[in-house]
Amino acid sequence: MSLPHAILTALLEKPSSGLELTRRFDKSIGYFWSATHQQIYRELGKLEADGLIRTLPSEQPARGQRKSYEVLPAGRAELARWTAAAQEPKPHRDALLLRLRAAAVVGTAGLEADLRRHLELHERQLAEYRQIERRDFPPGRDSPEDRLRHLVLRAGIDLETFWTQWLRHALEEFPEQPGHGTR
Amino acid sequence: MSLPHAILTALLEKPSSGLELTRRFDKSIGYFWSATHQQIYRELGKLEADGLIRTLPSEQPARGQRKSYEVLPAGRAELARWTAAAQEPKPHRDALLLRLRAAAVVGTAGLEADLRRHLELHERQLAEYRQIERRDFPPGRDSPEDRLRHLVLRAGIDLETFWTQWLRHALEEFPEQPGHGTR
DNA sequence: GTCCACATGTAACTGGTTACATGATTGG
DNA sequence: CCAATCATGTAACCAGTTACATGTGGAC
Numbered sequence: 009m010s011l012p013h014a015i016l017t018a019l020l021e022k023p024s025s026g027l028e029l030t031r032r033f034d035k036s037i038g039y040f041w042s043a044t045h046q047q048i049y050r051e052l053g054k055l056e057a058d059g060l061i062r063t064l065p066s067e068q069p070a071r072g073q074r075k076s077y078e079v080l081p082a083g084r085a086e087l088a089r090w091t092a093a094a095q096e097p098k099p100h101r102d103a104l105l106l107r108l109r110a111a112a113v114v115g116t117a118g119l120e121a122d123l124r125r126h127l128e129l130h131e132r133q134l135a136e137y138r139q140i141e142r143r144d145f146p147p148g149r150d151s152p153e154d155r156l157r158h159l160v161l162r163a164g165i166d167l168e169t170f171w172t173q174w175l176r177h178a179l180e181e182f183p184e185q186p187g188h189g190t191r
Numbered sequence: 192m193s194l195p196h197a198i199l200t201a202l203l204e205k206p207s208s209g210l211e212l213t214r215r216f217d218k219s220i221g222y223f224w225s226a227t228h229q230q231i232y233r234e235l236g237k238l239e240a241d242g243l244i245r246t247l248p249s250e251q252p253a254r255g256q257r258k259s260y261e262v263l264p265a266g267r268a269e270l271a272r273w274t275a276a277a278q279e280p281k282p283h284r285d286a287l288l289l290r291l292r293a294a295a296v297v298g299t300a301g302l303e304a305d306l307r308r309h310l311e312l313h314e315r316q317l318a319e320y321r322q323i324e325r326r327d328f329p330p331g332r333d334s335p336e337d338r339l340r341h342l343v344l345r346a347g348i349d350l351e352t353f354w355t356q357w358l359r360h361a362l363e364e365f366p367e368q369p370g371h372g373t374r
Numbered sequence: 375g376t377c378c379a380c381a382t383g384t385a386a387c388t389g390g391t392t393a394c395a396t397g398a399t400t401g402g
Numbered sequence: 403c404c405a406a407t408c409a410t411g412t413a414a415c416c417a418g419t420t421a422c423a424t425g426t427g428g429a430c
Contacts, residue, residue, distance in 0.1 A: 010286045011417080017293045027381055041289050042282035047418065049383060073426070074381065084297060091293045092301025095286060097309060099225035103193045103278060105343050106224050110200040110274045112339040114267060118275025126280060155364055156295040160288050163357050170353055174346050181338055194389080210409055230390065232411060256398065257409065 009090075011051050012060075014041045016079055016087045019061060023078040026052055039137075039164055052077060060086055108178065120182045127175040134168035137161060192273075194234050195243075197224045199262055199270040202244060206261040209235055222320075222347055235260060243269055291361065303365045310358040317351035320344060 018029055018037050029052075030045040032038070043051075055061045060083035064076045079087075104126060111119050145158045201212055201220055212235075213228040215221070226234075238244045243266030247259045262270075287309060294302050328341045 009417095010284070010289055013293060014289055017289070017296055020296045025381080026383090037289070037292060038282075040283050040285045040292075042284065044419070045381090046383080046420085049381095053383090087293055088297040088300070091290050091297055092305075094305045094308065095290075097312060098284075098286065099221075100223050101193070101225065101281075102223045102346075103281065105346055106193055106197055106200070106220070107274050107278075108339055108343050109220060109223075110196060110270055112336040113200055113203045114271040114274055116339070117271070122275075122277045125277065129280060153295040156291055156299070159361055159364060160291050162360075163285075163288055166353055166357065170349055174349065177345075178342055181342060192389095208409080209411090227391070228409090229392085229411080232409095236411090 010041060011043055011047060012055055013087055013090050014043065015048065015051055015055065016060065016083050019077055019079045020084065020087070023064060023076055025074050025076045027074075028076075040160070055083065116182060120179065123175055123179055123182075127172060127179070130168050130171040130175065134165065134172060137165045137168060141165065193224060194226055194230060195238055196270055196273050197226070198231065198234055198238065199243065199266050202260055202262045203267065203270070206247060206259055208257050208259045210257075211259075223343070238266065299365060303362065306358055306362055306365075310355060310362070313351050313354040313358065317348065317355060320348045320351060324348065 014033075014037055015029065018024065018032055024032065026045065026049050029048050030043075033041075033043050033048070052061070056063070056077070059080060061077045061079050064078055104123075107119065141158075141161055145154065145161070150158055197216075197220055198212065201207065201215055207215065209228060209232050212231050213226075216224075216226050216231070235244070239246070239260070242263060244260045244262050247261055287306075290302065324341075324344055328337065328344070333341055
């Protein structure tokens with residue numbers, strides 16, 4: 009039950025069309041709640057039917073024609089309600105940890121290459137986060153809203169930092185392969 | 192496509208019935224790949240149909256009657272294949288970070304209590320992990336398999352450590368509420 | 375006028391969740 | 403024999419994924 013609220017948040021930050029939302033989900037909000045354009049269009053339809061958002065009056069609604077939405081008061085109220093409501097944390101699912109556990113039983117053959125690849129992906133993501141931090145949160149002048157958003161970004165940075173360190177540590181468990189290069 | 196492999200790993204560690212698996216998924220493997228008993232029974236059926244596992248010959252198969260499974264060579268081979276295969280990391284989804292982001296728009300009213308609750312849950316999980324570490328991985332004598340399993344547990348410990356620290360940091364953003372007590 | 379990028383949408387499928395049903399075994 | 407518990411299973415549903423379909427407008 010989180011995708012509609014992710015969309016409401018994005019629309020409150022700036023009224024948008026479905027495709028614009030899709031693009032914005034590829035950054036920013038999508039870093040911790042990703043969604044494809046199919047999901048977004050489906051959800052926009054539901055939100056409109058529920059009276060939480062509406063198309064901007066100036067737009068003509070037609071297929072293939074751009075259609076922008078804005079949040080109605082009922083939508084903002086629902087988002088505030090959801091934000092404050094107690095929620096159980098979802099159980100984690102991490103395939104990489106599972107694979108390490110499986111490797112303890114069937115052996116580590118072939119695993120190292122993919123660990124290195126994951127390390128690289130996390131390093132790239134970390135670099136991207138740090139760049140966003142430099143760009144959007146220069147030191148010394150955060151508004152209260154910016155401080156919350158910065159906090160969220162810090163979570164992303166710290167998580168990626170953890171993964172890069174953990175993967176480097178994990179790779180030390182692997183015997184050096186002659187001919188494979190060991191960075 | 193990970194649940195069947197989680198089950199294969201668990202069954203290789205020890206042949207079990209559906210309910211035993213369910214219980215073991217509440218600890219150990221379930222910490223990073225949770226599953227309910229309905230999922231597990233469904234998946235056991237599929238794995239058996241695919242010839243990756245079989246019921247222990249000594250068991251009589253009947254409803255309400257306990258039925259234990261063991262992994263067949265084809266199952267072990269499939270697990271080894273999957274472990275070594277390259278896999279894309281799944282996009283993250285974290286409702287708590289989303290809520291913080293929403294709070295930047297609609298305000299933080301009511302959020303603090305649930306953050307404290309989450310902090311407590313993570314602290315409890317961290318304590319549990321540390322206890323498992325003391326119990327299962329006493330310093331100085333890890334076999335190669337144990338070192339991999341220990342590595343996985345360390346990931347859990349470090350992740351919970353991150354979350355407790357981050358949540359404490361996040362709570363500093365909230366104004367002190369008279370009458371609510373500030374720990 | 376044709377092709378391509380933009381934009382919105384439908385349909386089928388998969389994996390996970392929730393609620394419920396049924397049989398076997400054991401303690402009182 | 404009855405209730406509680408153990409154990410296996412069915413069914414309906416929901417969220418997310420993948421593949422595909424359709425319409426619009428501008429570049430050439």
